[in-house]
Amino acid sequence: MVIRVEHVHKRYGLRKVLNGISFTADKGQITCLIGINGAGKSTLLHAVMGLTPIHGGHITIDGEAPGKQVYERIAFVPDHLTMPPGMRISESLRFMEDFYKGWNMARAQELLQFFGLERTERLGNLSKGTTAKFSLMLGLGQDTDYILMDEPFSGIDMFSREKITEVFTSDLIEDRGVLFTTHEIAEMERLMDKAVLLQDGKIIRSFDCEVMRYEEGKSVRDVMREVYQS
């Protein structure tokens, strides 16, 4: 049970964005893709979700290529709204229920409560922090084996960040494979199982965080400092 990315290449025009990327993200683990903006993190998630074509290599989710057959098993939470701004929150819940067999309405209701989202609110009126919570609610409301999140903490107020961090310590992500990107690890330092460091479309380091601490006594931040400043 694993997302496997093997030798993936991708370019926009002549610019290479992904340059032979290989890594795995296991089910039941939190894997973090770390890199500065423009390192290719979002593109990588898009490729895993089949939202952009790749120009070399393979991506599989439990052995299957990205595409319609995997969308009940893998959810994606981008860092912006993916529903029409004129929709109300309640309408978006109905939309999800209409289209996904694995939509868990009871859990979605709990999440609405947890994040303090108002059912009648129009999506276009939500603040950045609330939009992030709403998107996360849509992702976690699906019963999927994997959940991908693009910069779940970027540009969000402190209280929203705390609320979102809580998700990572809860049963909401238990037994799921979580793959998320970030350019600053902050509160996620002790929450991730595995770190994958990206630079210029290449993976420059990839390690199990607890093993790194145990064997080398280094925090994720230490390794980042080592890698990005050398």
Place this chain on the structure above:
Amino acid sequence: MGTGEAWASVDFNSRDPVYLQVVRHFKEQIATGKLQAGQVIPSRRELGTLMKINPNTAQKAYKEMEEQQLIVTEGNSPSRITGDEEVLRAIRSELIGEAVDAFVASVRKVNVPVEELLDLVRSKYTEETNRQPKSDGGGTSGDQS
């Protein structure tokens, strides 16, 4: 169980494995009597939320503690702190041993005669204990000095 405050205040450092820091926290709680022999402990899921750690890490910590026989799990009932007196005593001496080791390691650099040091320790320690009769000094500060 009065758990809340026993868990929430943990300050993790980022250079030691988180699961080992959790185990250590348990040991400290046991050594200071905040966790009693045979007491029921939170499920790994609850522990994740309480200590703000990833459930996998909680799971790993519990596995480690089971291996060290710190906690016992029988069938489907919740895990408990062991009732084994010997293990409990061992935890106490392990913690004291570690603290003393760290203390000795840092104080050796100053090169003090042992008698003088012991006197100093005695007076400081009584002073501290009298000042804060209830507190144990808190947290995982032991390995930093």
Place this chain on the structure above:
Amino acid sequence: MNRYLKLVHMEVHRFRYLMLFLMGIILIFQVGAIISVLSDELSLKWENPAYSSVRQPFVPEGMLSFTWVISQTNFYFIIPIFISIAVIGLYIFFIWYRDWLGKSTFIYRLLMLPGARCQIYLAKLTAILIFVFGLVSYQLLLLPVEKLLFQMMVPAEWRVDSYWPEVISANLALDMLLPRNVEQFFTIYGAGIMAVLIIFTAILLERSYRRIGILYGLLYVAVHVMAVMFLPDLLGIGNPDSFLYTDEIVGLVFGICLVLLMLSVLFGFRLLAKKITV
């Protein structure tokens, strides 16, 4: 309700206000024009019952017919119809680009739906057709209502009855929109659907290959326009020495268009499934 119908419903739901707005414009222009033309004529007639500006074949002197009203209001019928055509023309682009641009990128969600992506394409196409035929049927329903208005305003003794074919041919726009034979219907709406499909594919080319995709898209449109424009001549239509009869050429062109249309759809499906990028 299956996924495709749900998608169609959603697309229609998204342009419902735009459609209502156009319906409103059509109503105001046409009814307004009819009332103003009739009241001008009637007020003169009340003053002088012998007065008549109506000069029409087969209509007795001094009588008013609905056909006459329609022919007098040509301009005010054409305006809202042209506005509608222009709006739909723009909406063919907007129906795709609205999902990529702006505050929300709904295309992420659409592409991640667990079902064949061609349903997105078909749903958008169906939505456009519903938009077009919805307005055409609205116009069709509006005519009897307008006739009723005419009957209410004009006293029975000044009225002559009109036949619908004659009413429709009295107005240039209506004559084009509501063809009276099947061939004409297929030519007009078939060409329209073909244009929509070619534009859809061109848009998907642009959305897949971005900057260079604009070029691909324009080329794609140009090739099709050329094919349709020059094919009949190439096959020798109107040329007495031609190897083929005119009917055969028309049939052949029709067949080729059908093939091009199918290819456009399949190509669009493929782009959406394999090449599209968010």
